[in-house]
Amino acid sequence: MHIDARGLECPHPVIQAKKALHGAxxxxxIAVDNAIxxxxxxxxxxxxxxxxxxxxxxxxHYEVTITPSGPSTxxxxxxxxxxxxxxxxxxxxxxxxxxEQNGMVVHIGARTMGEGxxxxxxxxxxxxxxxxxxxxxxPDHLIFLNGGVFLTTEGSNSLEDLKALEARGTRIHSCxxxxxxxxxxxxxxxxxxxxxxxxxxxxxxxxxxxxx
Amino acid sequence: MDKxxxxxxxxxxxxxxxxxxxxxxxxxxxKADERLLVGFEGQDDAAVYRLRDDLALIQTLDFFPPVxxxxxxxxxxxxxxxxxxxxxxxxxxxxxxNIAAFDEKKPTALLGEMLRGGAEKVMEAGGLLxxxxxxxxxxxxxxxxxxxxxHPEKIWRNNTPRDGDLLLLTKxxxxxxxxxxxxxxxxxxxxxxAAAQSMEQLNRAASEALRDFRVHACTDVTGxxxxxxxxxxxxxxxxxxxxxxxxxxxxxxxxxxxxxxxxFLTAAAQRNRNHAKGLLDAGNASFAQQELLFDPQxxxxxxxxxxxxxxxxxxxxxxxxHPTAAIIGKIKKRTEFAISLR
Numbered sequence: 001m002h003i004d005a006r007g008l009e010c011p012h013p014v015i016q017a018k019k020a021l022h023g024a025x026x027x028x029x030i031a032v033d034n035a036i037x038x039x040x041x042x043x044x045x046x047x048x049x050x051x052x053x054x055x056x057x058x059x060x061h062y063e064v065t066i067t068p069s070g071p072s073t074x075x076x077x078x079x080x081x082x083x084x085x086x087x088x089x090x091x092x093x094x095x096x097x098x099x100e101q102n103g104m105v106v107h108i109g110a111r112t113m114g115e116g117x118x119x120x121x122x123x124x125x126x127x128x129x130x131x132x133x134x135x136x137x138x139p140d141h142l143i144f145l146n147g148g149v150f151l152t153t154e155g156s157n158s159l160e161d162l163k164a165l166e167a168r169g170t171r172i173h174s175c176x177x178x179x180x181x182x183x184x185x186x187x188x189x190x191x192x193x194x195x196x197x198x199x200x201x202x203x204x205x206x207x208x209x210x211x212x
Numbered sequence: 213m214d215k216x217x218x219x220x221x222x223x224x225x226x227x228x229x230x231x232x233x234x235x236x237x238x239x240x241x242x243k244a245d246e247r248l249l250v251g252f253e254g255q256d257d258a259a260v261y262r263l264r265d266d267l268a269l270i271q272t273l274d275f276f277p278p279v280x281x282x283x284x285x286x287x288x289x290x291x292x293x294x295x296x297x298x299x300x301x302x303x304x305x306x307x308x309x310n311i312a313a314f315d316e317k318k319p320t321a322l323l324g325e326m327l328r329g330g331a332e333k334v335m336e337a338g339g340l341l342x343x344x345x346x347x348x349x350x351x352x353x354x355x356x357x358x359x360x361x362x363h364p365e366k367i368w369r370n371n372t373p374r375d376g377d378l379l380l381l382t383k384x385x386x387x388x389x390x391x392x393x394x395x396x397x398x399x400x401x402x403x404x405x406a407a408a409q410s411m412e413q414l415n416r417a418a419s420e421a422l423r424d425f426r427v428h429a430c431t432d433v434t435g436x437x438x439x440x441x442x443x444x445x446x447x448x449x450x451x452x453x454x455x456x457x458x459x460x461x462x463x464x465x466x467x468x469x470x471x472x473x474x475x476f477l478t479a480a481a482q483r484n485r486n487h488a489k490g491l492l493d494a495g496n497a498s499f500a501q502q503e504l505l506f507d508p509q510x511x512x513x514x515x516x517x518x519x520x521x522x523x524x525x526x527x528x529x530x531x532x533x534h535p536t537a538a539i540i541g542k543i544k545k546r547t548e549f550a551i552s553l554r
Contacts (some may be wrong), residue, residue: 009479010478010479010482011475011477014475014476015396015475015476018474018475034479036482036483037479039482040475040477040479043477044477047475047499169397
């Protein structure tokens with residue numbers, strides 16, 4: 001994967017590289033226009049345990065290739081992850097509890113909203129996700145679990161709304177176990193694959209959790 | 213969506229690197245005058261000139277592009293930052309002049325807000341805002357040229373610590389990383405508010421509180437980060453002083469540690485790191501702790517080197533207005549490294 005971050009000031013190149021590395025298995029190459037950015041990229045790669053190599057191509061053109069090492073920490077785990085959460089490696093061993101760090105988190109555990117009638121429930125959920133796009137402040141995170149993963153995958157009629165939220169900075173997470181269970185892993189169309197450890201962390205450190 | 217006018221790579225991340233500056237400044241013509249008590253040699257950005265045996269003039273200036281989106285807050289921060297140099301020398305503020313740049317196509321109300329913030333801070337500093345100069349520029353900038361007064365024998369230099377001194381830091385570190393995270397929309401409102409409030413705070417109360425004690429050296433922590441300014445205090449690359457810093461004592465702004473772990477790194481912090489190459493023994497300091505110690509501060513606190521017997525009492529006096537002030541380390545004679553982190 002290649003990222004052209006020339007013309008961007010720190011920390012943009014580092015942040016873009018960090019995001020691209022999340023869940024990446026192949027090396028990524030980032031182009032920058034100054035030596036300090038190269039140093040910051042190599043510093044980040046080293047800190048995350050990845051290999052990196054840099055080369056200068058021209059006066060204001062450098063390229064840093066970062067090779068992810070080891071399995072991605074955000075990869076979905078098979079069903080037994082829920083049985084033994086203590087055995088999973090933490091995302092970052094030193095990360096302190098970021099109290100209320102995650103702002104507003106919306107937990108969507110089904111593709112319907114409310115109980116009584118599923119057809120009505122489906123329409124309500126679509127309207128709800130659309131309404132989220134109209135809020136003054138977009139939610140910080142959306143978590144899709146169980147039946148909810150049908151909303152982030154091919155065939156969902158809320159994909160446009162979810163993409164609009166993503167464009168405003170909302171992070172969209174679909175539970176990996178749930179995608180596997182419903183055989184939807186390669187039909188994910190918006191956001192990323194998450195796992196119960198990350199989801200638990202998001203919920204625990206949220207200022208506000210909404211369950212429609 | 214229009215990019216907000218008041219956002220960008222501002223604050224003390226806008227400063228040119230120390231190495232580059234050193235080379236340029238060494239090449240300038242100079243005139244010796246024994247009344248110039250502090251000039252280029254100490255790498256100070258304030259000049260001190262003896263007018264009489266009991267009166268010295270302090271002249272300093274600082275300006276930069278916005279570090280926060282709100283113009284009023286930016287005005288306060290830029291002014292507090294410029295005024296700080298007088299306080300770091302143990303002086304009082306007398307006069308200030310505005311230095312401003314503004315895009316004439318933008319609403320003048322924004323310029324007004326910026327200058328209002330600055331005017332309030334000058335007044336809070338006990339000084340007189342006597343005018344200034346504004347030019348057109350697509351990128352807004354603001355700061356002050358400040359005149360202060362001090363007794364020549366009571367000036368605090370920035371590079372005269374003594375063996376056994378204790379180091380006090382009056383404001384927490386991390387504004388560079390937090391404002392960087394804010395630019396990317398990743399800072400929590402609480403963390404950003406704490407950072408803005410810290411930057412808006414004058415160093416006046418801290419300076420006045422410290423005057424009752426035996427301060428041997430003092431500087432303010434700005435663009436070169438805590439380590440950079442401490443290195444200046446220790447005499448730089450070829451200096452004879454060393455400092456041992458106790459990591460758990462160093463105050464950091466809330467969540468700054470977490471943002472450092474998320475790699476909201478600035479180019480300025482990396483330049484500061486390069487400048488300290490070979491002079492720092494990082495010990496067991498974590499990546500985040502190191503980044504925060506290199507993090508360029510805008511309108512940071514005072515870093516003072518005090519007689520060890522005065523440090524605790526001085527700290528108690530400081531904590532009334534600066535609750536996070538702390539004793540962060542001690543001064544020794546240099547044997548190998550200039551700064552050791554423990």
